[in-house]
Amino acid sequence: MTTSSVVISALQVTLVLAGAPLLTGLMRQVRARLEGRAGGGVLQPWRDVRKLLRKARLDPEGTGPAFRTAPLIGVAAAIMAAAAIPLAATGTALGSGADLIAVIGLLTLASAMLALAGLDTATAFGGMGASREMTITALAEPTILMAVFALSTRIGSTDLPAIVTAGITDGARLASPASLLAAVALAVVVLAETGRLPVDNPATHLELTMVHEAMVLEYSGPDLALVELGASMRLAVLLGLWASLFAPWGIATTAGAAAVVLGAGVFAAKLALLGAALAAGEVFTAKLRLFRVPELLAGSFLLAVLAVTASFFLN
Amino acid sequence: MNPVALGLAVASAAGALAVAAALLAPARVRVALVGVLTAVLGAAGMAAGGAALAGHIFTAHVSQLLPLAGVYLAVDALSGVFLSVGGAVVLAASVYGIGYFRHSGHNGHSGGNGRAIQVLWPVFAFSLVLVPAAASVSTLLVAWELMAVSSLLLVVSEHRRSAQVRSAGVWYAVMTHLGLVTILIGLVWLASAARTETFAGIAAAAPGISPVVRGGVFVLVLAGFGSKAGMVPLHAWLPRAHPEAPSPASALMSAAMVNLGVYGLVRVGLDLLGGGSRWWWLLVLLLGSLSAVYGILQASVANDLKRLLAYSTVENLGLILVGVGAAGVFKDSGFPVLAALALAAALLHTMTHAAFKTLLFLGAGSVLHATGTRDLDDLGGLRARMPVTTGLFALGALGAAALPGGAGFPSEWLLLQSLIHGLVVPGVTVVVLLPVAVGAIALSAGLAVAAFVKALGTGFLAKSRTPAAEHAHEPPPAMLAGMGLAALACAGFALVPGLVGPLLGRAVAAAGLGGAGADQAAGRLSALGSTLSPLLVVGGALLLVVLLRVLMRLVARGPRRAAPLWDCGAGPLTPRMEYTATSFAEPLQRVFDNVLAPESDLDVTAYTESAYLVERVAYSRAVPDRVEHRLYTPVIGAVRRAGTASRALANGSVHRYLGYGFASVIVLLLVLAAAQ
Secondary structure, X not given: OOHHHHHHHHHHHHHHHHHHHHHHHHHHHHHHHHOOOOXXXXXXXXXXXXXXXXXXXXXXXXXXXXXXXXXXHHXXXXXXXXXXXXXXEOOOOOHHHOEHHHHHHHHHHHHHHHHXXXXXXXXHHHHHHHHHHHHHHHHHHHHHHHHHHHHHHHHOOOEHHHHHHHHHHOHHHHHOHHHHHHHHHHHHHHHHHOOOOOOOOOOOOXXXXXXXXXXXXXXXXXXXXXXXXXXHHHHHHHHHHHHXXXXXXXXXOOOOHHHHHHHHHHHHHHHHHHHHHHHHHHHOOOOOOHXXXXXXXXXXXXXXXXXXXXHHHOO | OOHHHHHHHHHHHHHHHHHHHHHHOOHHHHHHHHHHHHHHHHHHHHHXXXXXXXXXXXXXXXXXXXXXXXXXXXXXXXXXXXXXXXXXXXXXHHHHHHHXXXXXXXXXXXXXXXXXXXXXXXHHHHHHHHHHHEOEHHHHHHHHHHHHHHHHHHHHHHOOOOHHHHHHHHHHHHHHHHHHHHHHHHHHHHHHHHOOOEHHHHHHHHHHOOHHHHHHHHHHHHHHHHHHOOOOOOOOOHHHHHHHOOHHHHHHHHHHHHHHHHHHHHHHHHHHOOOOOHHHHHHHHHHHHHHHHHHHHHHHHOOEHHHHHHHHHHHHHHHHHHHHHHHHHHHHOOOHHHHHHHHHHHHHHHHHHHHHHHHHHHHHHHHHHHHOOOEHHHOOOHHHHOHHHHHHHHXXXXXXXXXXXXXXXXXXXXXXXXXXXXXXXXXXXXXXXXHHHHHHHHHHHHHHHHHHHHHHHHHOOOOOOOHHHHOOOOOOHHHHHHHHHHHHHHHHHHHOHHHHHHHHHHHHHHOOOOOHHHHHHHHHHHOHHHHOOHHHHHHHHHHHHHHHHXXXXXXXXXXXXXXXXXXXXXXXXXXXXXXXXXXXXXXXXXXOHHHHOOEEEEEEEEOOOOOOOXXXXXXXXXXXXXXXXXXXXXXXXXXXXXXXXXXXXXXXXXXHHHHHHHHHHHHHHHHHHHHO
């Protein structure tokens, strides 16, 4: 762990921490404009966080440590992921801890904790959200691991910096069938894991269709602020991961200050672009019925399996 | 004196003393005495295994013990893995048993402090130490049968409780003995082909044995050892027998005994037969993948806590078999380093699985002890009454879900790593099967998260659903201590798995993957601590949680205060409105409807006055084991029909029976004459 790697990781964490709510704000704003509304502005999620942090801390009756720790773990996992994934530069501080499987595991751990918190409330909403979230996670995680596998077989490592560096030095690799199939598969899973349309509707308030919102229904005040922050950081991190894996251009491979700053700028631009595209796409998409979601995820799993098979055969 | 020999001697002495204590000591001190002595047995076994892993090798031949052949014992590093795992599980479960058996008379039956259980307990524990130390066919078979019979008697020890226990006992008895028969035929065939029954002699003679014999032997021992390891489709006994045994015995069976199936397969397949053909190991790989997915799928829809854990054992043993199969494939394709890595992953997963499964089964035992039920739908809210048990179970569940911070994570990670490098292996079947195996691991990892969130969330969190769960209490200190030992092992594997790297390197070399490959793999394994640094990731995340917590306390205004739950304005919420384990698993069950084929029954009773006024609605749902349903029912039916049909042969006439005997002798003589 060198000084420069710590600085890079700190920069990435700061970027994600400060930028994630802005990304959510941007996506809401794009959506609002496309739907002919004025929108609350890009800064609205930060204003919400500020408002929530000023409120009193409430413990819904009968909830325990799982309920109180889950929001903290959500944010902590996202911070660790932001520190590990090469978002702006490849030389992150966690070194070989920046393992793709470990990062995915951490993010899964955060959603499992949130599901436990939902169950802990002992309300039907909490249980319903937790049950649905876990069903989606259980089907999404295999796709992620398969896509990881497809990307790792040629490099012979699940080390994220190694995968990203290979993508930068050998651009043709990104256009290979394995990589393209894995990109589509991972994109579907990122949508599912971050609770975006068509899997879950982040703007819904109709109980029976909710997944994430039902699970966190009992959170209020500062706890809710952390849950919201964690969710938007998760979105930023997963979009960033996708961008780093399939569009690694601009990521600094050296520890020079100029390269890293440029990398950070490119990362922010990539996120904004992806977020805007996602929001624009959502305007034209309806939410899937809950029991059609597994079909979508099974489709992405199939693509991931094809990606692995392609990476085996075409080598 | 050789430390392995010393450990084994202490273990035998402690076992003999424990049996004597169980028979002679008064009921007051019996449980404590047997528990302590069996714990010593376990610790000695663990020490012997540890010494073997540290490089000490031990062989012995005691000619007086068994007639004709005598007892051959040998402990190398491969045996050492299973010896130390078995010993450690025995240690934790015996400490736990001191509390459990003394107090297990909660539902009116005589508890576990009776002589029978107390004699069986050290015998079963000793057999777990003996099997990996056996070094000849007859010694192995005797130890194996000792293990089977003692565990069978422990399973049926609570036979008065319910008919389920008796049925589980019958299933277990039949399947374990069919397994013994296939192992017996396989090993005797091997021994006769090798013209010796010691393992060292067989290993030396194996290259000269014809491939047909070797293939036949392998298939036979795969059936026998695989059935012990819960390999689908020979797993049917496991989810029946493991839940019905007393909980410490469940832990021994699920965390230690099933491993010996893997040991047998590795010892015979890789060590004695020296690898063999590629199709053997592709078969193991395929069956392992199938077990992993099928096991965890059944676990994720199971309501019975111990049944869920038993199916999770099927899953984890499937993962271990995937590692073993991959090791065999890599070895036969000429990639010794990869083979060593895959086998090391399988052995590491054996260790981590033993750690978290012991913890989970002991935790389930504490729940059963406190509430009298294993049904997750009737539990809930245990967190308030049993905070320590809940915390420890959560640690075990984290391990079983293979998430960072859990014991299962490093081993599954290593398994995936070894498969990722399998790209270099040529051959179409490998190219098709390896991605299938990875897909199976991936799918089982995802479903394991759902299954253990369900177990923890509906069983321990939320509100109590029944008075029994409401009046739960923490178990006695001995039980907590047993769980604590297992939790310590879990935490060790989760944070510093690299420590066992060099030991695994030696074990892999002992499994017939010797030479440069093993050395190189051992080097890589000792670097495991640095390539995979869960300590950094987990420690960093924990530190962040603490920091955030402090920060939130500084930012927030005023202390936390209680607030009512949102009840939609419809009055207070009752536990009946909670999500149960059944409802939690419903979406998954619906997704995998075609695989699981659940049976549900809706019974609506209307009032006699009007068909539109419903008096009562009864709904029941069961997810039968489909493999068992489809595969075993026809076989059992056919056997029964054959039995009925053959009854016509026995009509009670003595003349006819004498005729049968005479005819058999004639036929036998003719066959012998023809064969000469």
